[in-house]
Amino acid sequence: MMRRAAMAMALLAAFVLLTIPSGAASEETGWAELFNGKDLSGWTAMNEGKFEVRDKLLCVGGGTGWLRSDQLYDDFVLEFEVRPLKDNFDSGVFFRAGLGGKPWPEKNYCVNLRSNQWGALLADGERLTKTKQAAAPVGQWTKWVLTVEGKKGSLLMDGKTVWETDELEPGRGLVGIQAENSEFEFRNIRIKEVGHLNLLTGEAPTGSHFTTIVGAKGVWTLRPDGVLECRNKPGQATGGWIGTKTDDWANFDLKLEFNVPPDGNSGVFIRRPIKGDGAYEGMEIQVIDDDAKVFGKLQPWQHCGSIYREVVPAVRATRKAGTWQSMEIVADKNIVRVCINGVEIVNADLDKYTTATTRAKALKDRPRQGYIGLQNHGSGIEYRNIRVKRLPD
Structure with missing residues (x-):
């Protein structure tokens, strides 16, 4: 002061x-862009993951680590688009994640983006929900909508329900993108917080x-x-x-x-x-x-x-x-x-x-x-x- x-x-x-x-105000009120298409402002790279911005895309270049948000979130709607670039791919999107742990957060929920568990929900690395969703072909974009409120959560891929659950533990945490020795591209990442008023x-x-x-x-x-x-x-x-x-x-x-x-x-x-x-x-x-x-x-x-x-x-x-x-x-x-x-x-x-x-x-x-x-x-x-x-x- x-x-x-x-x-x-x-x-x-x-x-x-x-x-x-x-x-x-934006035309669709309440949304905040998590990725500006220019740089990694608002994000922090953790451990040995490789992340960069190229051609207005957030690129995951391999390594093991994660890119975390600089803000904590509890209840929200998260939208993102993603595509894998090589076969036998593996990544994920963390939410309600903590800071501790290496190479990834010890406490977390994760939307799995592994080729044989495409869209499954993990809790601290253990599978919480199964999925019959076929993985996207290499190079194909898919759009995801993750909704989290209290104990409830749901995931849509290209408008179709992948899973719904009421087994989440309420709380605050970080949003993050996982790097696990695979190459991915993300775009159009935005979030709308539930219950927050924009002053x-x-x-x-x-x-x-x-x-x-x-x-x-x-x-x-x-x-x-x-x-x-x-x-x-x-x-x-x-x-x-x-x-x-x-x-x-x-x-x-x-x-x-x-x-x-x-x-x-x-x-x-x-x-x-x-x-x-x-x-x-x-x-x-x-x-x-x-x-x-x-x-x-x-x-x-x-x-x-x-x-x-x-x-x-x-x-x-x-x-x-x-x-x-x-x-x-x-x-x-x-x-x-x-x-x-x-x-x-x-x-x-x-x-x-x-x-x-x-x-x-x-x-x-x-x-x-x-x-x-x-x-x-x-x-x-x-x-x-x-x-x-x-x-x-």
């Missing part, structure tokens, strides 16, 4: 509506928007490409924040992507009131360039993903500034968890933080509901794909 003295002067109580230009487009169920702006005016812009950009003009006062229309956000799963510039600084406010300093009256999850020199040596509680001034990240999971990264914040009663790029870095029980300071109450005594907001710290910041799902009280 790195407060400047001028910031207090900038927190003026000005409220306006964020204008959303036409074209900001930028106001998609179902409530039609809410990110519309409350406090502080400097005219700095927040929602571009036609769906990116929420904060840029201060030269000489313009910095400070303030943009937030949800309502302050009833108590227990939720918040997901977003951020692009912080070199030496950049911002933050995600949770459970904050309309007045006061969000980092102390509510909570701020820090968004910052961890390698910035302009701030001097950062304290551990200032690093990206920290609960500012209170909870230190267990590990560093950030990447170089100027690249898109993912963040997930789960606020569930007294528990707050933070993941960056698919890695959990904070898991805090607020009830155990009992020490107050001259500026702030102890975490255990801070509000358990309020606004969700994004901080304008003056350095510029970009956010996109901001989604939230309410959790049970």
Whole structure:
């Protein structure tokens, strides 16, 4: 957060509506592209698998390992197209996968893409459902639709049901593509999360928007490409924040992507009131360039993903500034968890933080509901794909 003295002067109580230009929402709302056809942004290669982008295709070139998403998912619809390039092929698509294990995740579900088990469902490597589906010929594209919600799951290939099950274990995990000494190509990979509300487009169920702006005016812009950009003009006062229309956000799963510039600084406010300093009256999850020199040596509680001034990240999971990264914040009663790029870095029980300071109450005594907001710290910041799902009280 790195407060400047001028910031207090900038927190003026000005409220306006964020204008959303036409074209900001996709024609089919709720879908997010997992593969952009240009590079492996949003993915992390694990172990010895070979992955590259060629001719707008995600190519699996052999080796043993997997390519994992930088975001965790629980309930979703996943679409992808795939084709094998050589005989006796073997690959798979993981879901609800963990990070541990080598060469593949130890805990996972997997849509098997092996030539003699085409489309079968595996659980931790063991077959959960059988399939009579004939494998696609080498070089032929097939389209798959995987639907996962709670204990239930189903798989379609080219519009035909491959399997249905009610034996899944509910939970969150990573999506991934397996490399197992075979060559494959993937394209048109996209996902729609079940139950999440897009705060930028106001998609179902409530039609809410990110519309409350406090502080400097005219700095927040929602571009036609769906990116929420904060840029201060030269000489313009910095400070303030943009937030949800309502302050009833108590227990939720918040997901977003951020692009912080070199030496950049911002933050995600949770459970904050309309007045006061969000980092102390509510909570701020820090968004910052961890390698910035302009701030001097950062304290551990200032690093990206920290609960500012209170909870230190267990590990560093950030990447170089100027690249898109993912963040997930789960606020569930007294528990707050933070993941960056698919890695959990904070898991805090607020009830155990009992020490107050001259500026702030102890975490255990801070509000358990309020606004969700994004901080304008003056350095510029970009956010996109901001989604939230309410959790049970």
